[in-house]
Amino acid sequence: MATKPEAVDARITLKDVAQRVGVAVSTVSKVVNDRPDVGPEVRQRVLEAIESMGFRPNTVARGLRTHRSDTIAIVTDDLEGVFTNAMMRGVEEAAWTAGMGVLLCNTYGDPERERSQLTRLLDKQVDALIFMSGNRVGARPNPSVHIPGSVPVVYLYEYGDPTIPSVLPDDEGGARLAVDHLVSNGASRIAFLNGPPAWEATRDRLRGYRRALEAAGIMFDQTLVRSSLTWQPEDAYSEMVELLRTASPLDAVFCGSDDLATGALAALVDADVHVPDQLQVIGFDDRSLAVHQRPPLTTVALPLIEMGRTAGELVLASIRGEAVEPGIRLIPCDLKVRGSTRD
Numbered sequence: 001m002a003t004k005p006e007a008v009d010a011r012i013t014l015k016d017v018a019q020r021v022g023v024a025v026s027t028v029s030k031v032v033n034d035r036p037d038v039g040p041e042v043r044q045r046v047l048e049a050i051e052s053m054g055f056r057p058n059t060v061a062r063g064l065r066t067h068r069s070d071t072i073a074i075v076t077d078d079l080e081g082v083f084t085n086a087m088m089r090g091v092e093e094a095a096w097t098a099g100m101g102v103l104l105c106n107t108y109g110d111p112e113r114e115r116s117q118l119t120r121l122l123d124k125q126v127d128a129l130i131f132m133s134g135n136r137v138g139a140r141p142n143p144s145v146h147i148p149g150s151v152p153v154v155y156l157y158e159y160g161d162p163t164i165p166s167v168l169p170d171d172e173g174g175a176r177l178a179v180d181h182l183v184s185n186g187a188s189r190i191a192f193l194n195g196p197p198a199w200e201a202t203r204d205r206l207r208g209y210r211r212a213l214e215a216a217g218i219m220f221d222q223t224l225v226r227s228s229l230t231w232q233p234e235d236a237y238s239e240m241v242e243l244l245r246t247a248s249p250l251d252a253v254f255c256g257s258d259d260l261a262t263g264a265l266a267a268l269v270d271a272d273v274h275v276p277d278q279l280q281v282i283g284f285d286d287r288s289l290a291v292h293q294r295p296p297l298t299t300v301a302l303p304l305i306e307m308g309r310t311a312g313e314l315v316l317a318s319i320r321g322e323a324v325e326p327g328i329r330l331i332p333c334d335l336k337v338r339g340s341t342r343d
Contacts, residue, residue, distance in 0.1 A: 012055045020049045071101045072315055073126040074156075075117060077133055079106040082287060083304050087132055087156055090308020098316050100127070118145045128315035132156040132308075152318030156311040159200050163326045167311045171201045174300040174333030175208025176215075178254050178282045181298070181335055183216045185342045187251035187280060191224040191243050193264055194256040195231050202227070205256050205284065223247055228260060236263025244271055252280040252341075258287045261297055265340070280341040286334075295339030303331040 014032070018025045023042060030038050031046040038046075049055075072095050076084060088104065095102050103126065107114040121129065122145070129151060131143070147153060155166035182190050192209045195202040210220050224247055226239040236255065240263065243250065255261035261283030265275065273279050275295055283290060286301035310329055318324045337343065 012053050014055075017046065017049050017053060017055050020053065021045050069125045069127060070099065071103055071124070071126045072128045072130060072312065073103045073105060073121045074130045074132055075105050075107060075114065075121075076131075077107050077109040077114075079104075081133075082285075083157065083302065084132070086304035087308035087311075090305040090310070091130060091132075091156070091312040092308075093305070094309045094312025094316060100316070114143070115145050118143060118147070122147070122151070126151070127319050128152040128154070130154050130156050130311050130315060131158055131160070132311075133158045152315045152324070154311045154314045156307060162328075165314050165324055165326055165329065167307050167314070167329045167331065169201075169302050169304075169307060170330040170332050171204035172208035172211070173330070174284065174302075174335075175205040175254070176212040177333060177335045178284070178300050179209055179212035180216070181337065181341060182252045182254065182280055182282065183212070183218070185252075185280060188218055189221075189224065189247075189249065189251045190218075191226070191247060191250050191253040192256070193236055193239055193243070193253055193260050194225065194227050195260065196229060197227050202256060209254060224250075228256075231257050231259050233259050233263030233266065236260040237267045238263075240264040240267035241271070244268075244273070250279055252282070255281065255283045258283040258285045258290050258297060258299055261299070261340075262289065262293065265293055265297070275340050276342050282341060286336050290336070291338065293340065298338045298341040299336050301334045301336050303333060307331050 014025050014028045018028045021028070021042075023046065027038060027042065028046055031043050032050070072091065074088060074091060078084060088102075092102050103121065105117040105121065107117055129147065131153065133156075153164055155164055157168060158166060159168070160166055179190060190213070192206065194206055197203070206225070213220050224243070226243060228235040228239055236259070240253070243253070244267070253264055255264055261281055265281060268275055268279060268281070275281050281297065283297045283299035286299045290297040290299045310331060314324055314329070
């Protein structure tokens with residue numbers, strides 16, 4: 001039966017616990033640090049004393065001795081990004097399993113703010129850094145302060161230095177999943193409503209679209225491809241209207257994001273085109289809005305939690321002293337089939 005804790009006193013020390021149990025201070029230290037060379041009966045008595053006395057190890061002092069804080073820091077430029085929470089959850093799951101904590105810093109894309117945040121994190125002796133973005137346009141610039149080689153770094157949903165491990169979704173593979181699904185449902189004139197050309201994801205998804213068509217023996221037709229100026233539904237609406245005017249008849253439209261698909265669906269409703277009977281629609285991302293479309297949107301799901309978990313596992317492996325190869329880790333996407341395409 002657990003002992004009822006006494007009032008917690010921050011001044012309680014290893015020596016106090018040792019005197020309560022009648023053992024050496026070094027024995028209490030071994031129990032606190034989970035060393036194996038303590039007998040089970042003594043270990044149990046020490047643990048009961050720790051609980052009842054409310055003893056808390058001085059993690060700051062221990063960090064000064066070991067140069068460890070048991071903490072992974074996530075540095076993001078977009079705390080409110082639609083993908084941020086899911087990726088953070090994946091990192092936190094990996095960290096929790098390893099007994100590590102997570103710190104989060106938002107730079108808002110400000111280099112001076114990033115410099116200040118990184119300096120503070122390094123002063124706190126964080127054990128690793130994960131730079132995370134909402135899929136930055138272009139490659140990440142080098143960090144604004146020098147990061148010691150003893151602090152592992154991983155890029156999460158960022159295109160950066162090829163000498164640093166990075167974790168990305170397989171956007172090209174996800175696009176191929178979408179087009180393959182449409183082809184298997186009899187579509188051959190498949191339009192592609194893509195996002196702004198400057199985005200890395202836009203380029204990868206276009207490449208996947210083309211390669212899936214080629215693999216199916218369908219000639220790529222540039223007139224069936226539209227690039228929206230933004231990721232917003234209103235721009236997609238205009239592009240879909242133009243596709244219906246110039247490229248009909250169409251069997252299907254593959255959209256580079258769920259927001260773009262939202263605009264495309266609205267244009268199809270206004271044009272009295274029935275989905276999926278007359279024209280099938282697929283999105284990309286699997287945001288929460290996808291299941292609430294009418295009809296519910298078939299979409300490519302980004303593996304956000306798994307991406308975060310992978311980034312966490314990579315830095316944890318480095319912390320353990322394991323060799324971690326640089327370069328990109330592509331995490332496969334998944335296709336969520338719903339009512340906007342035929343089964």
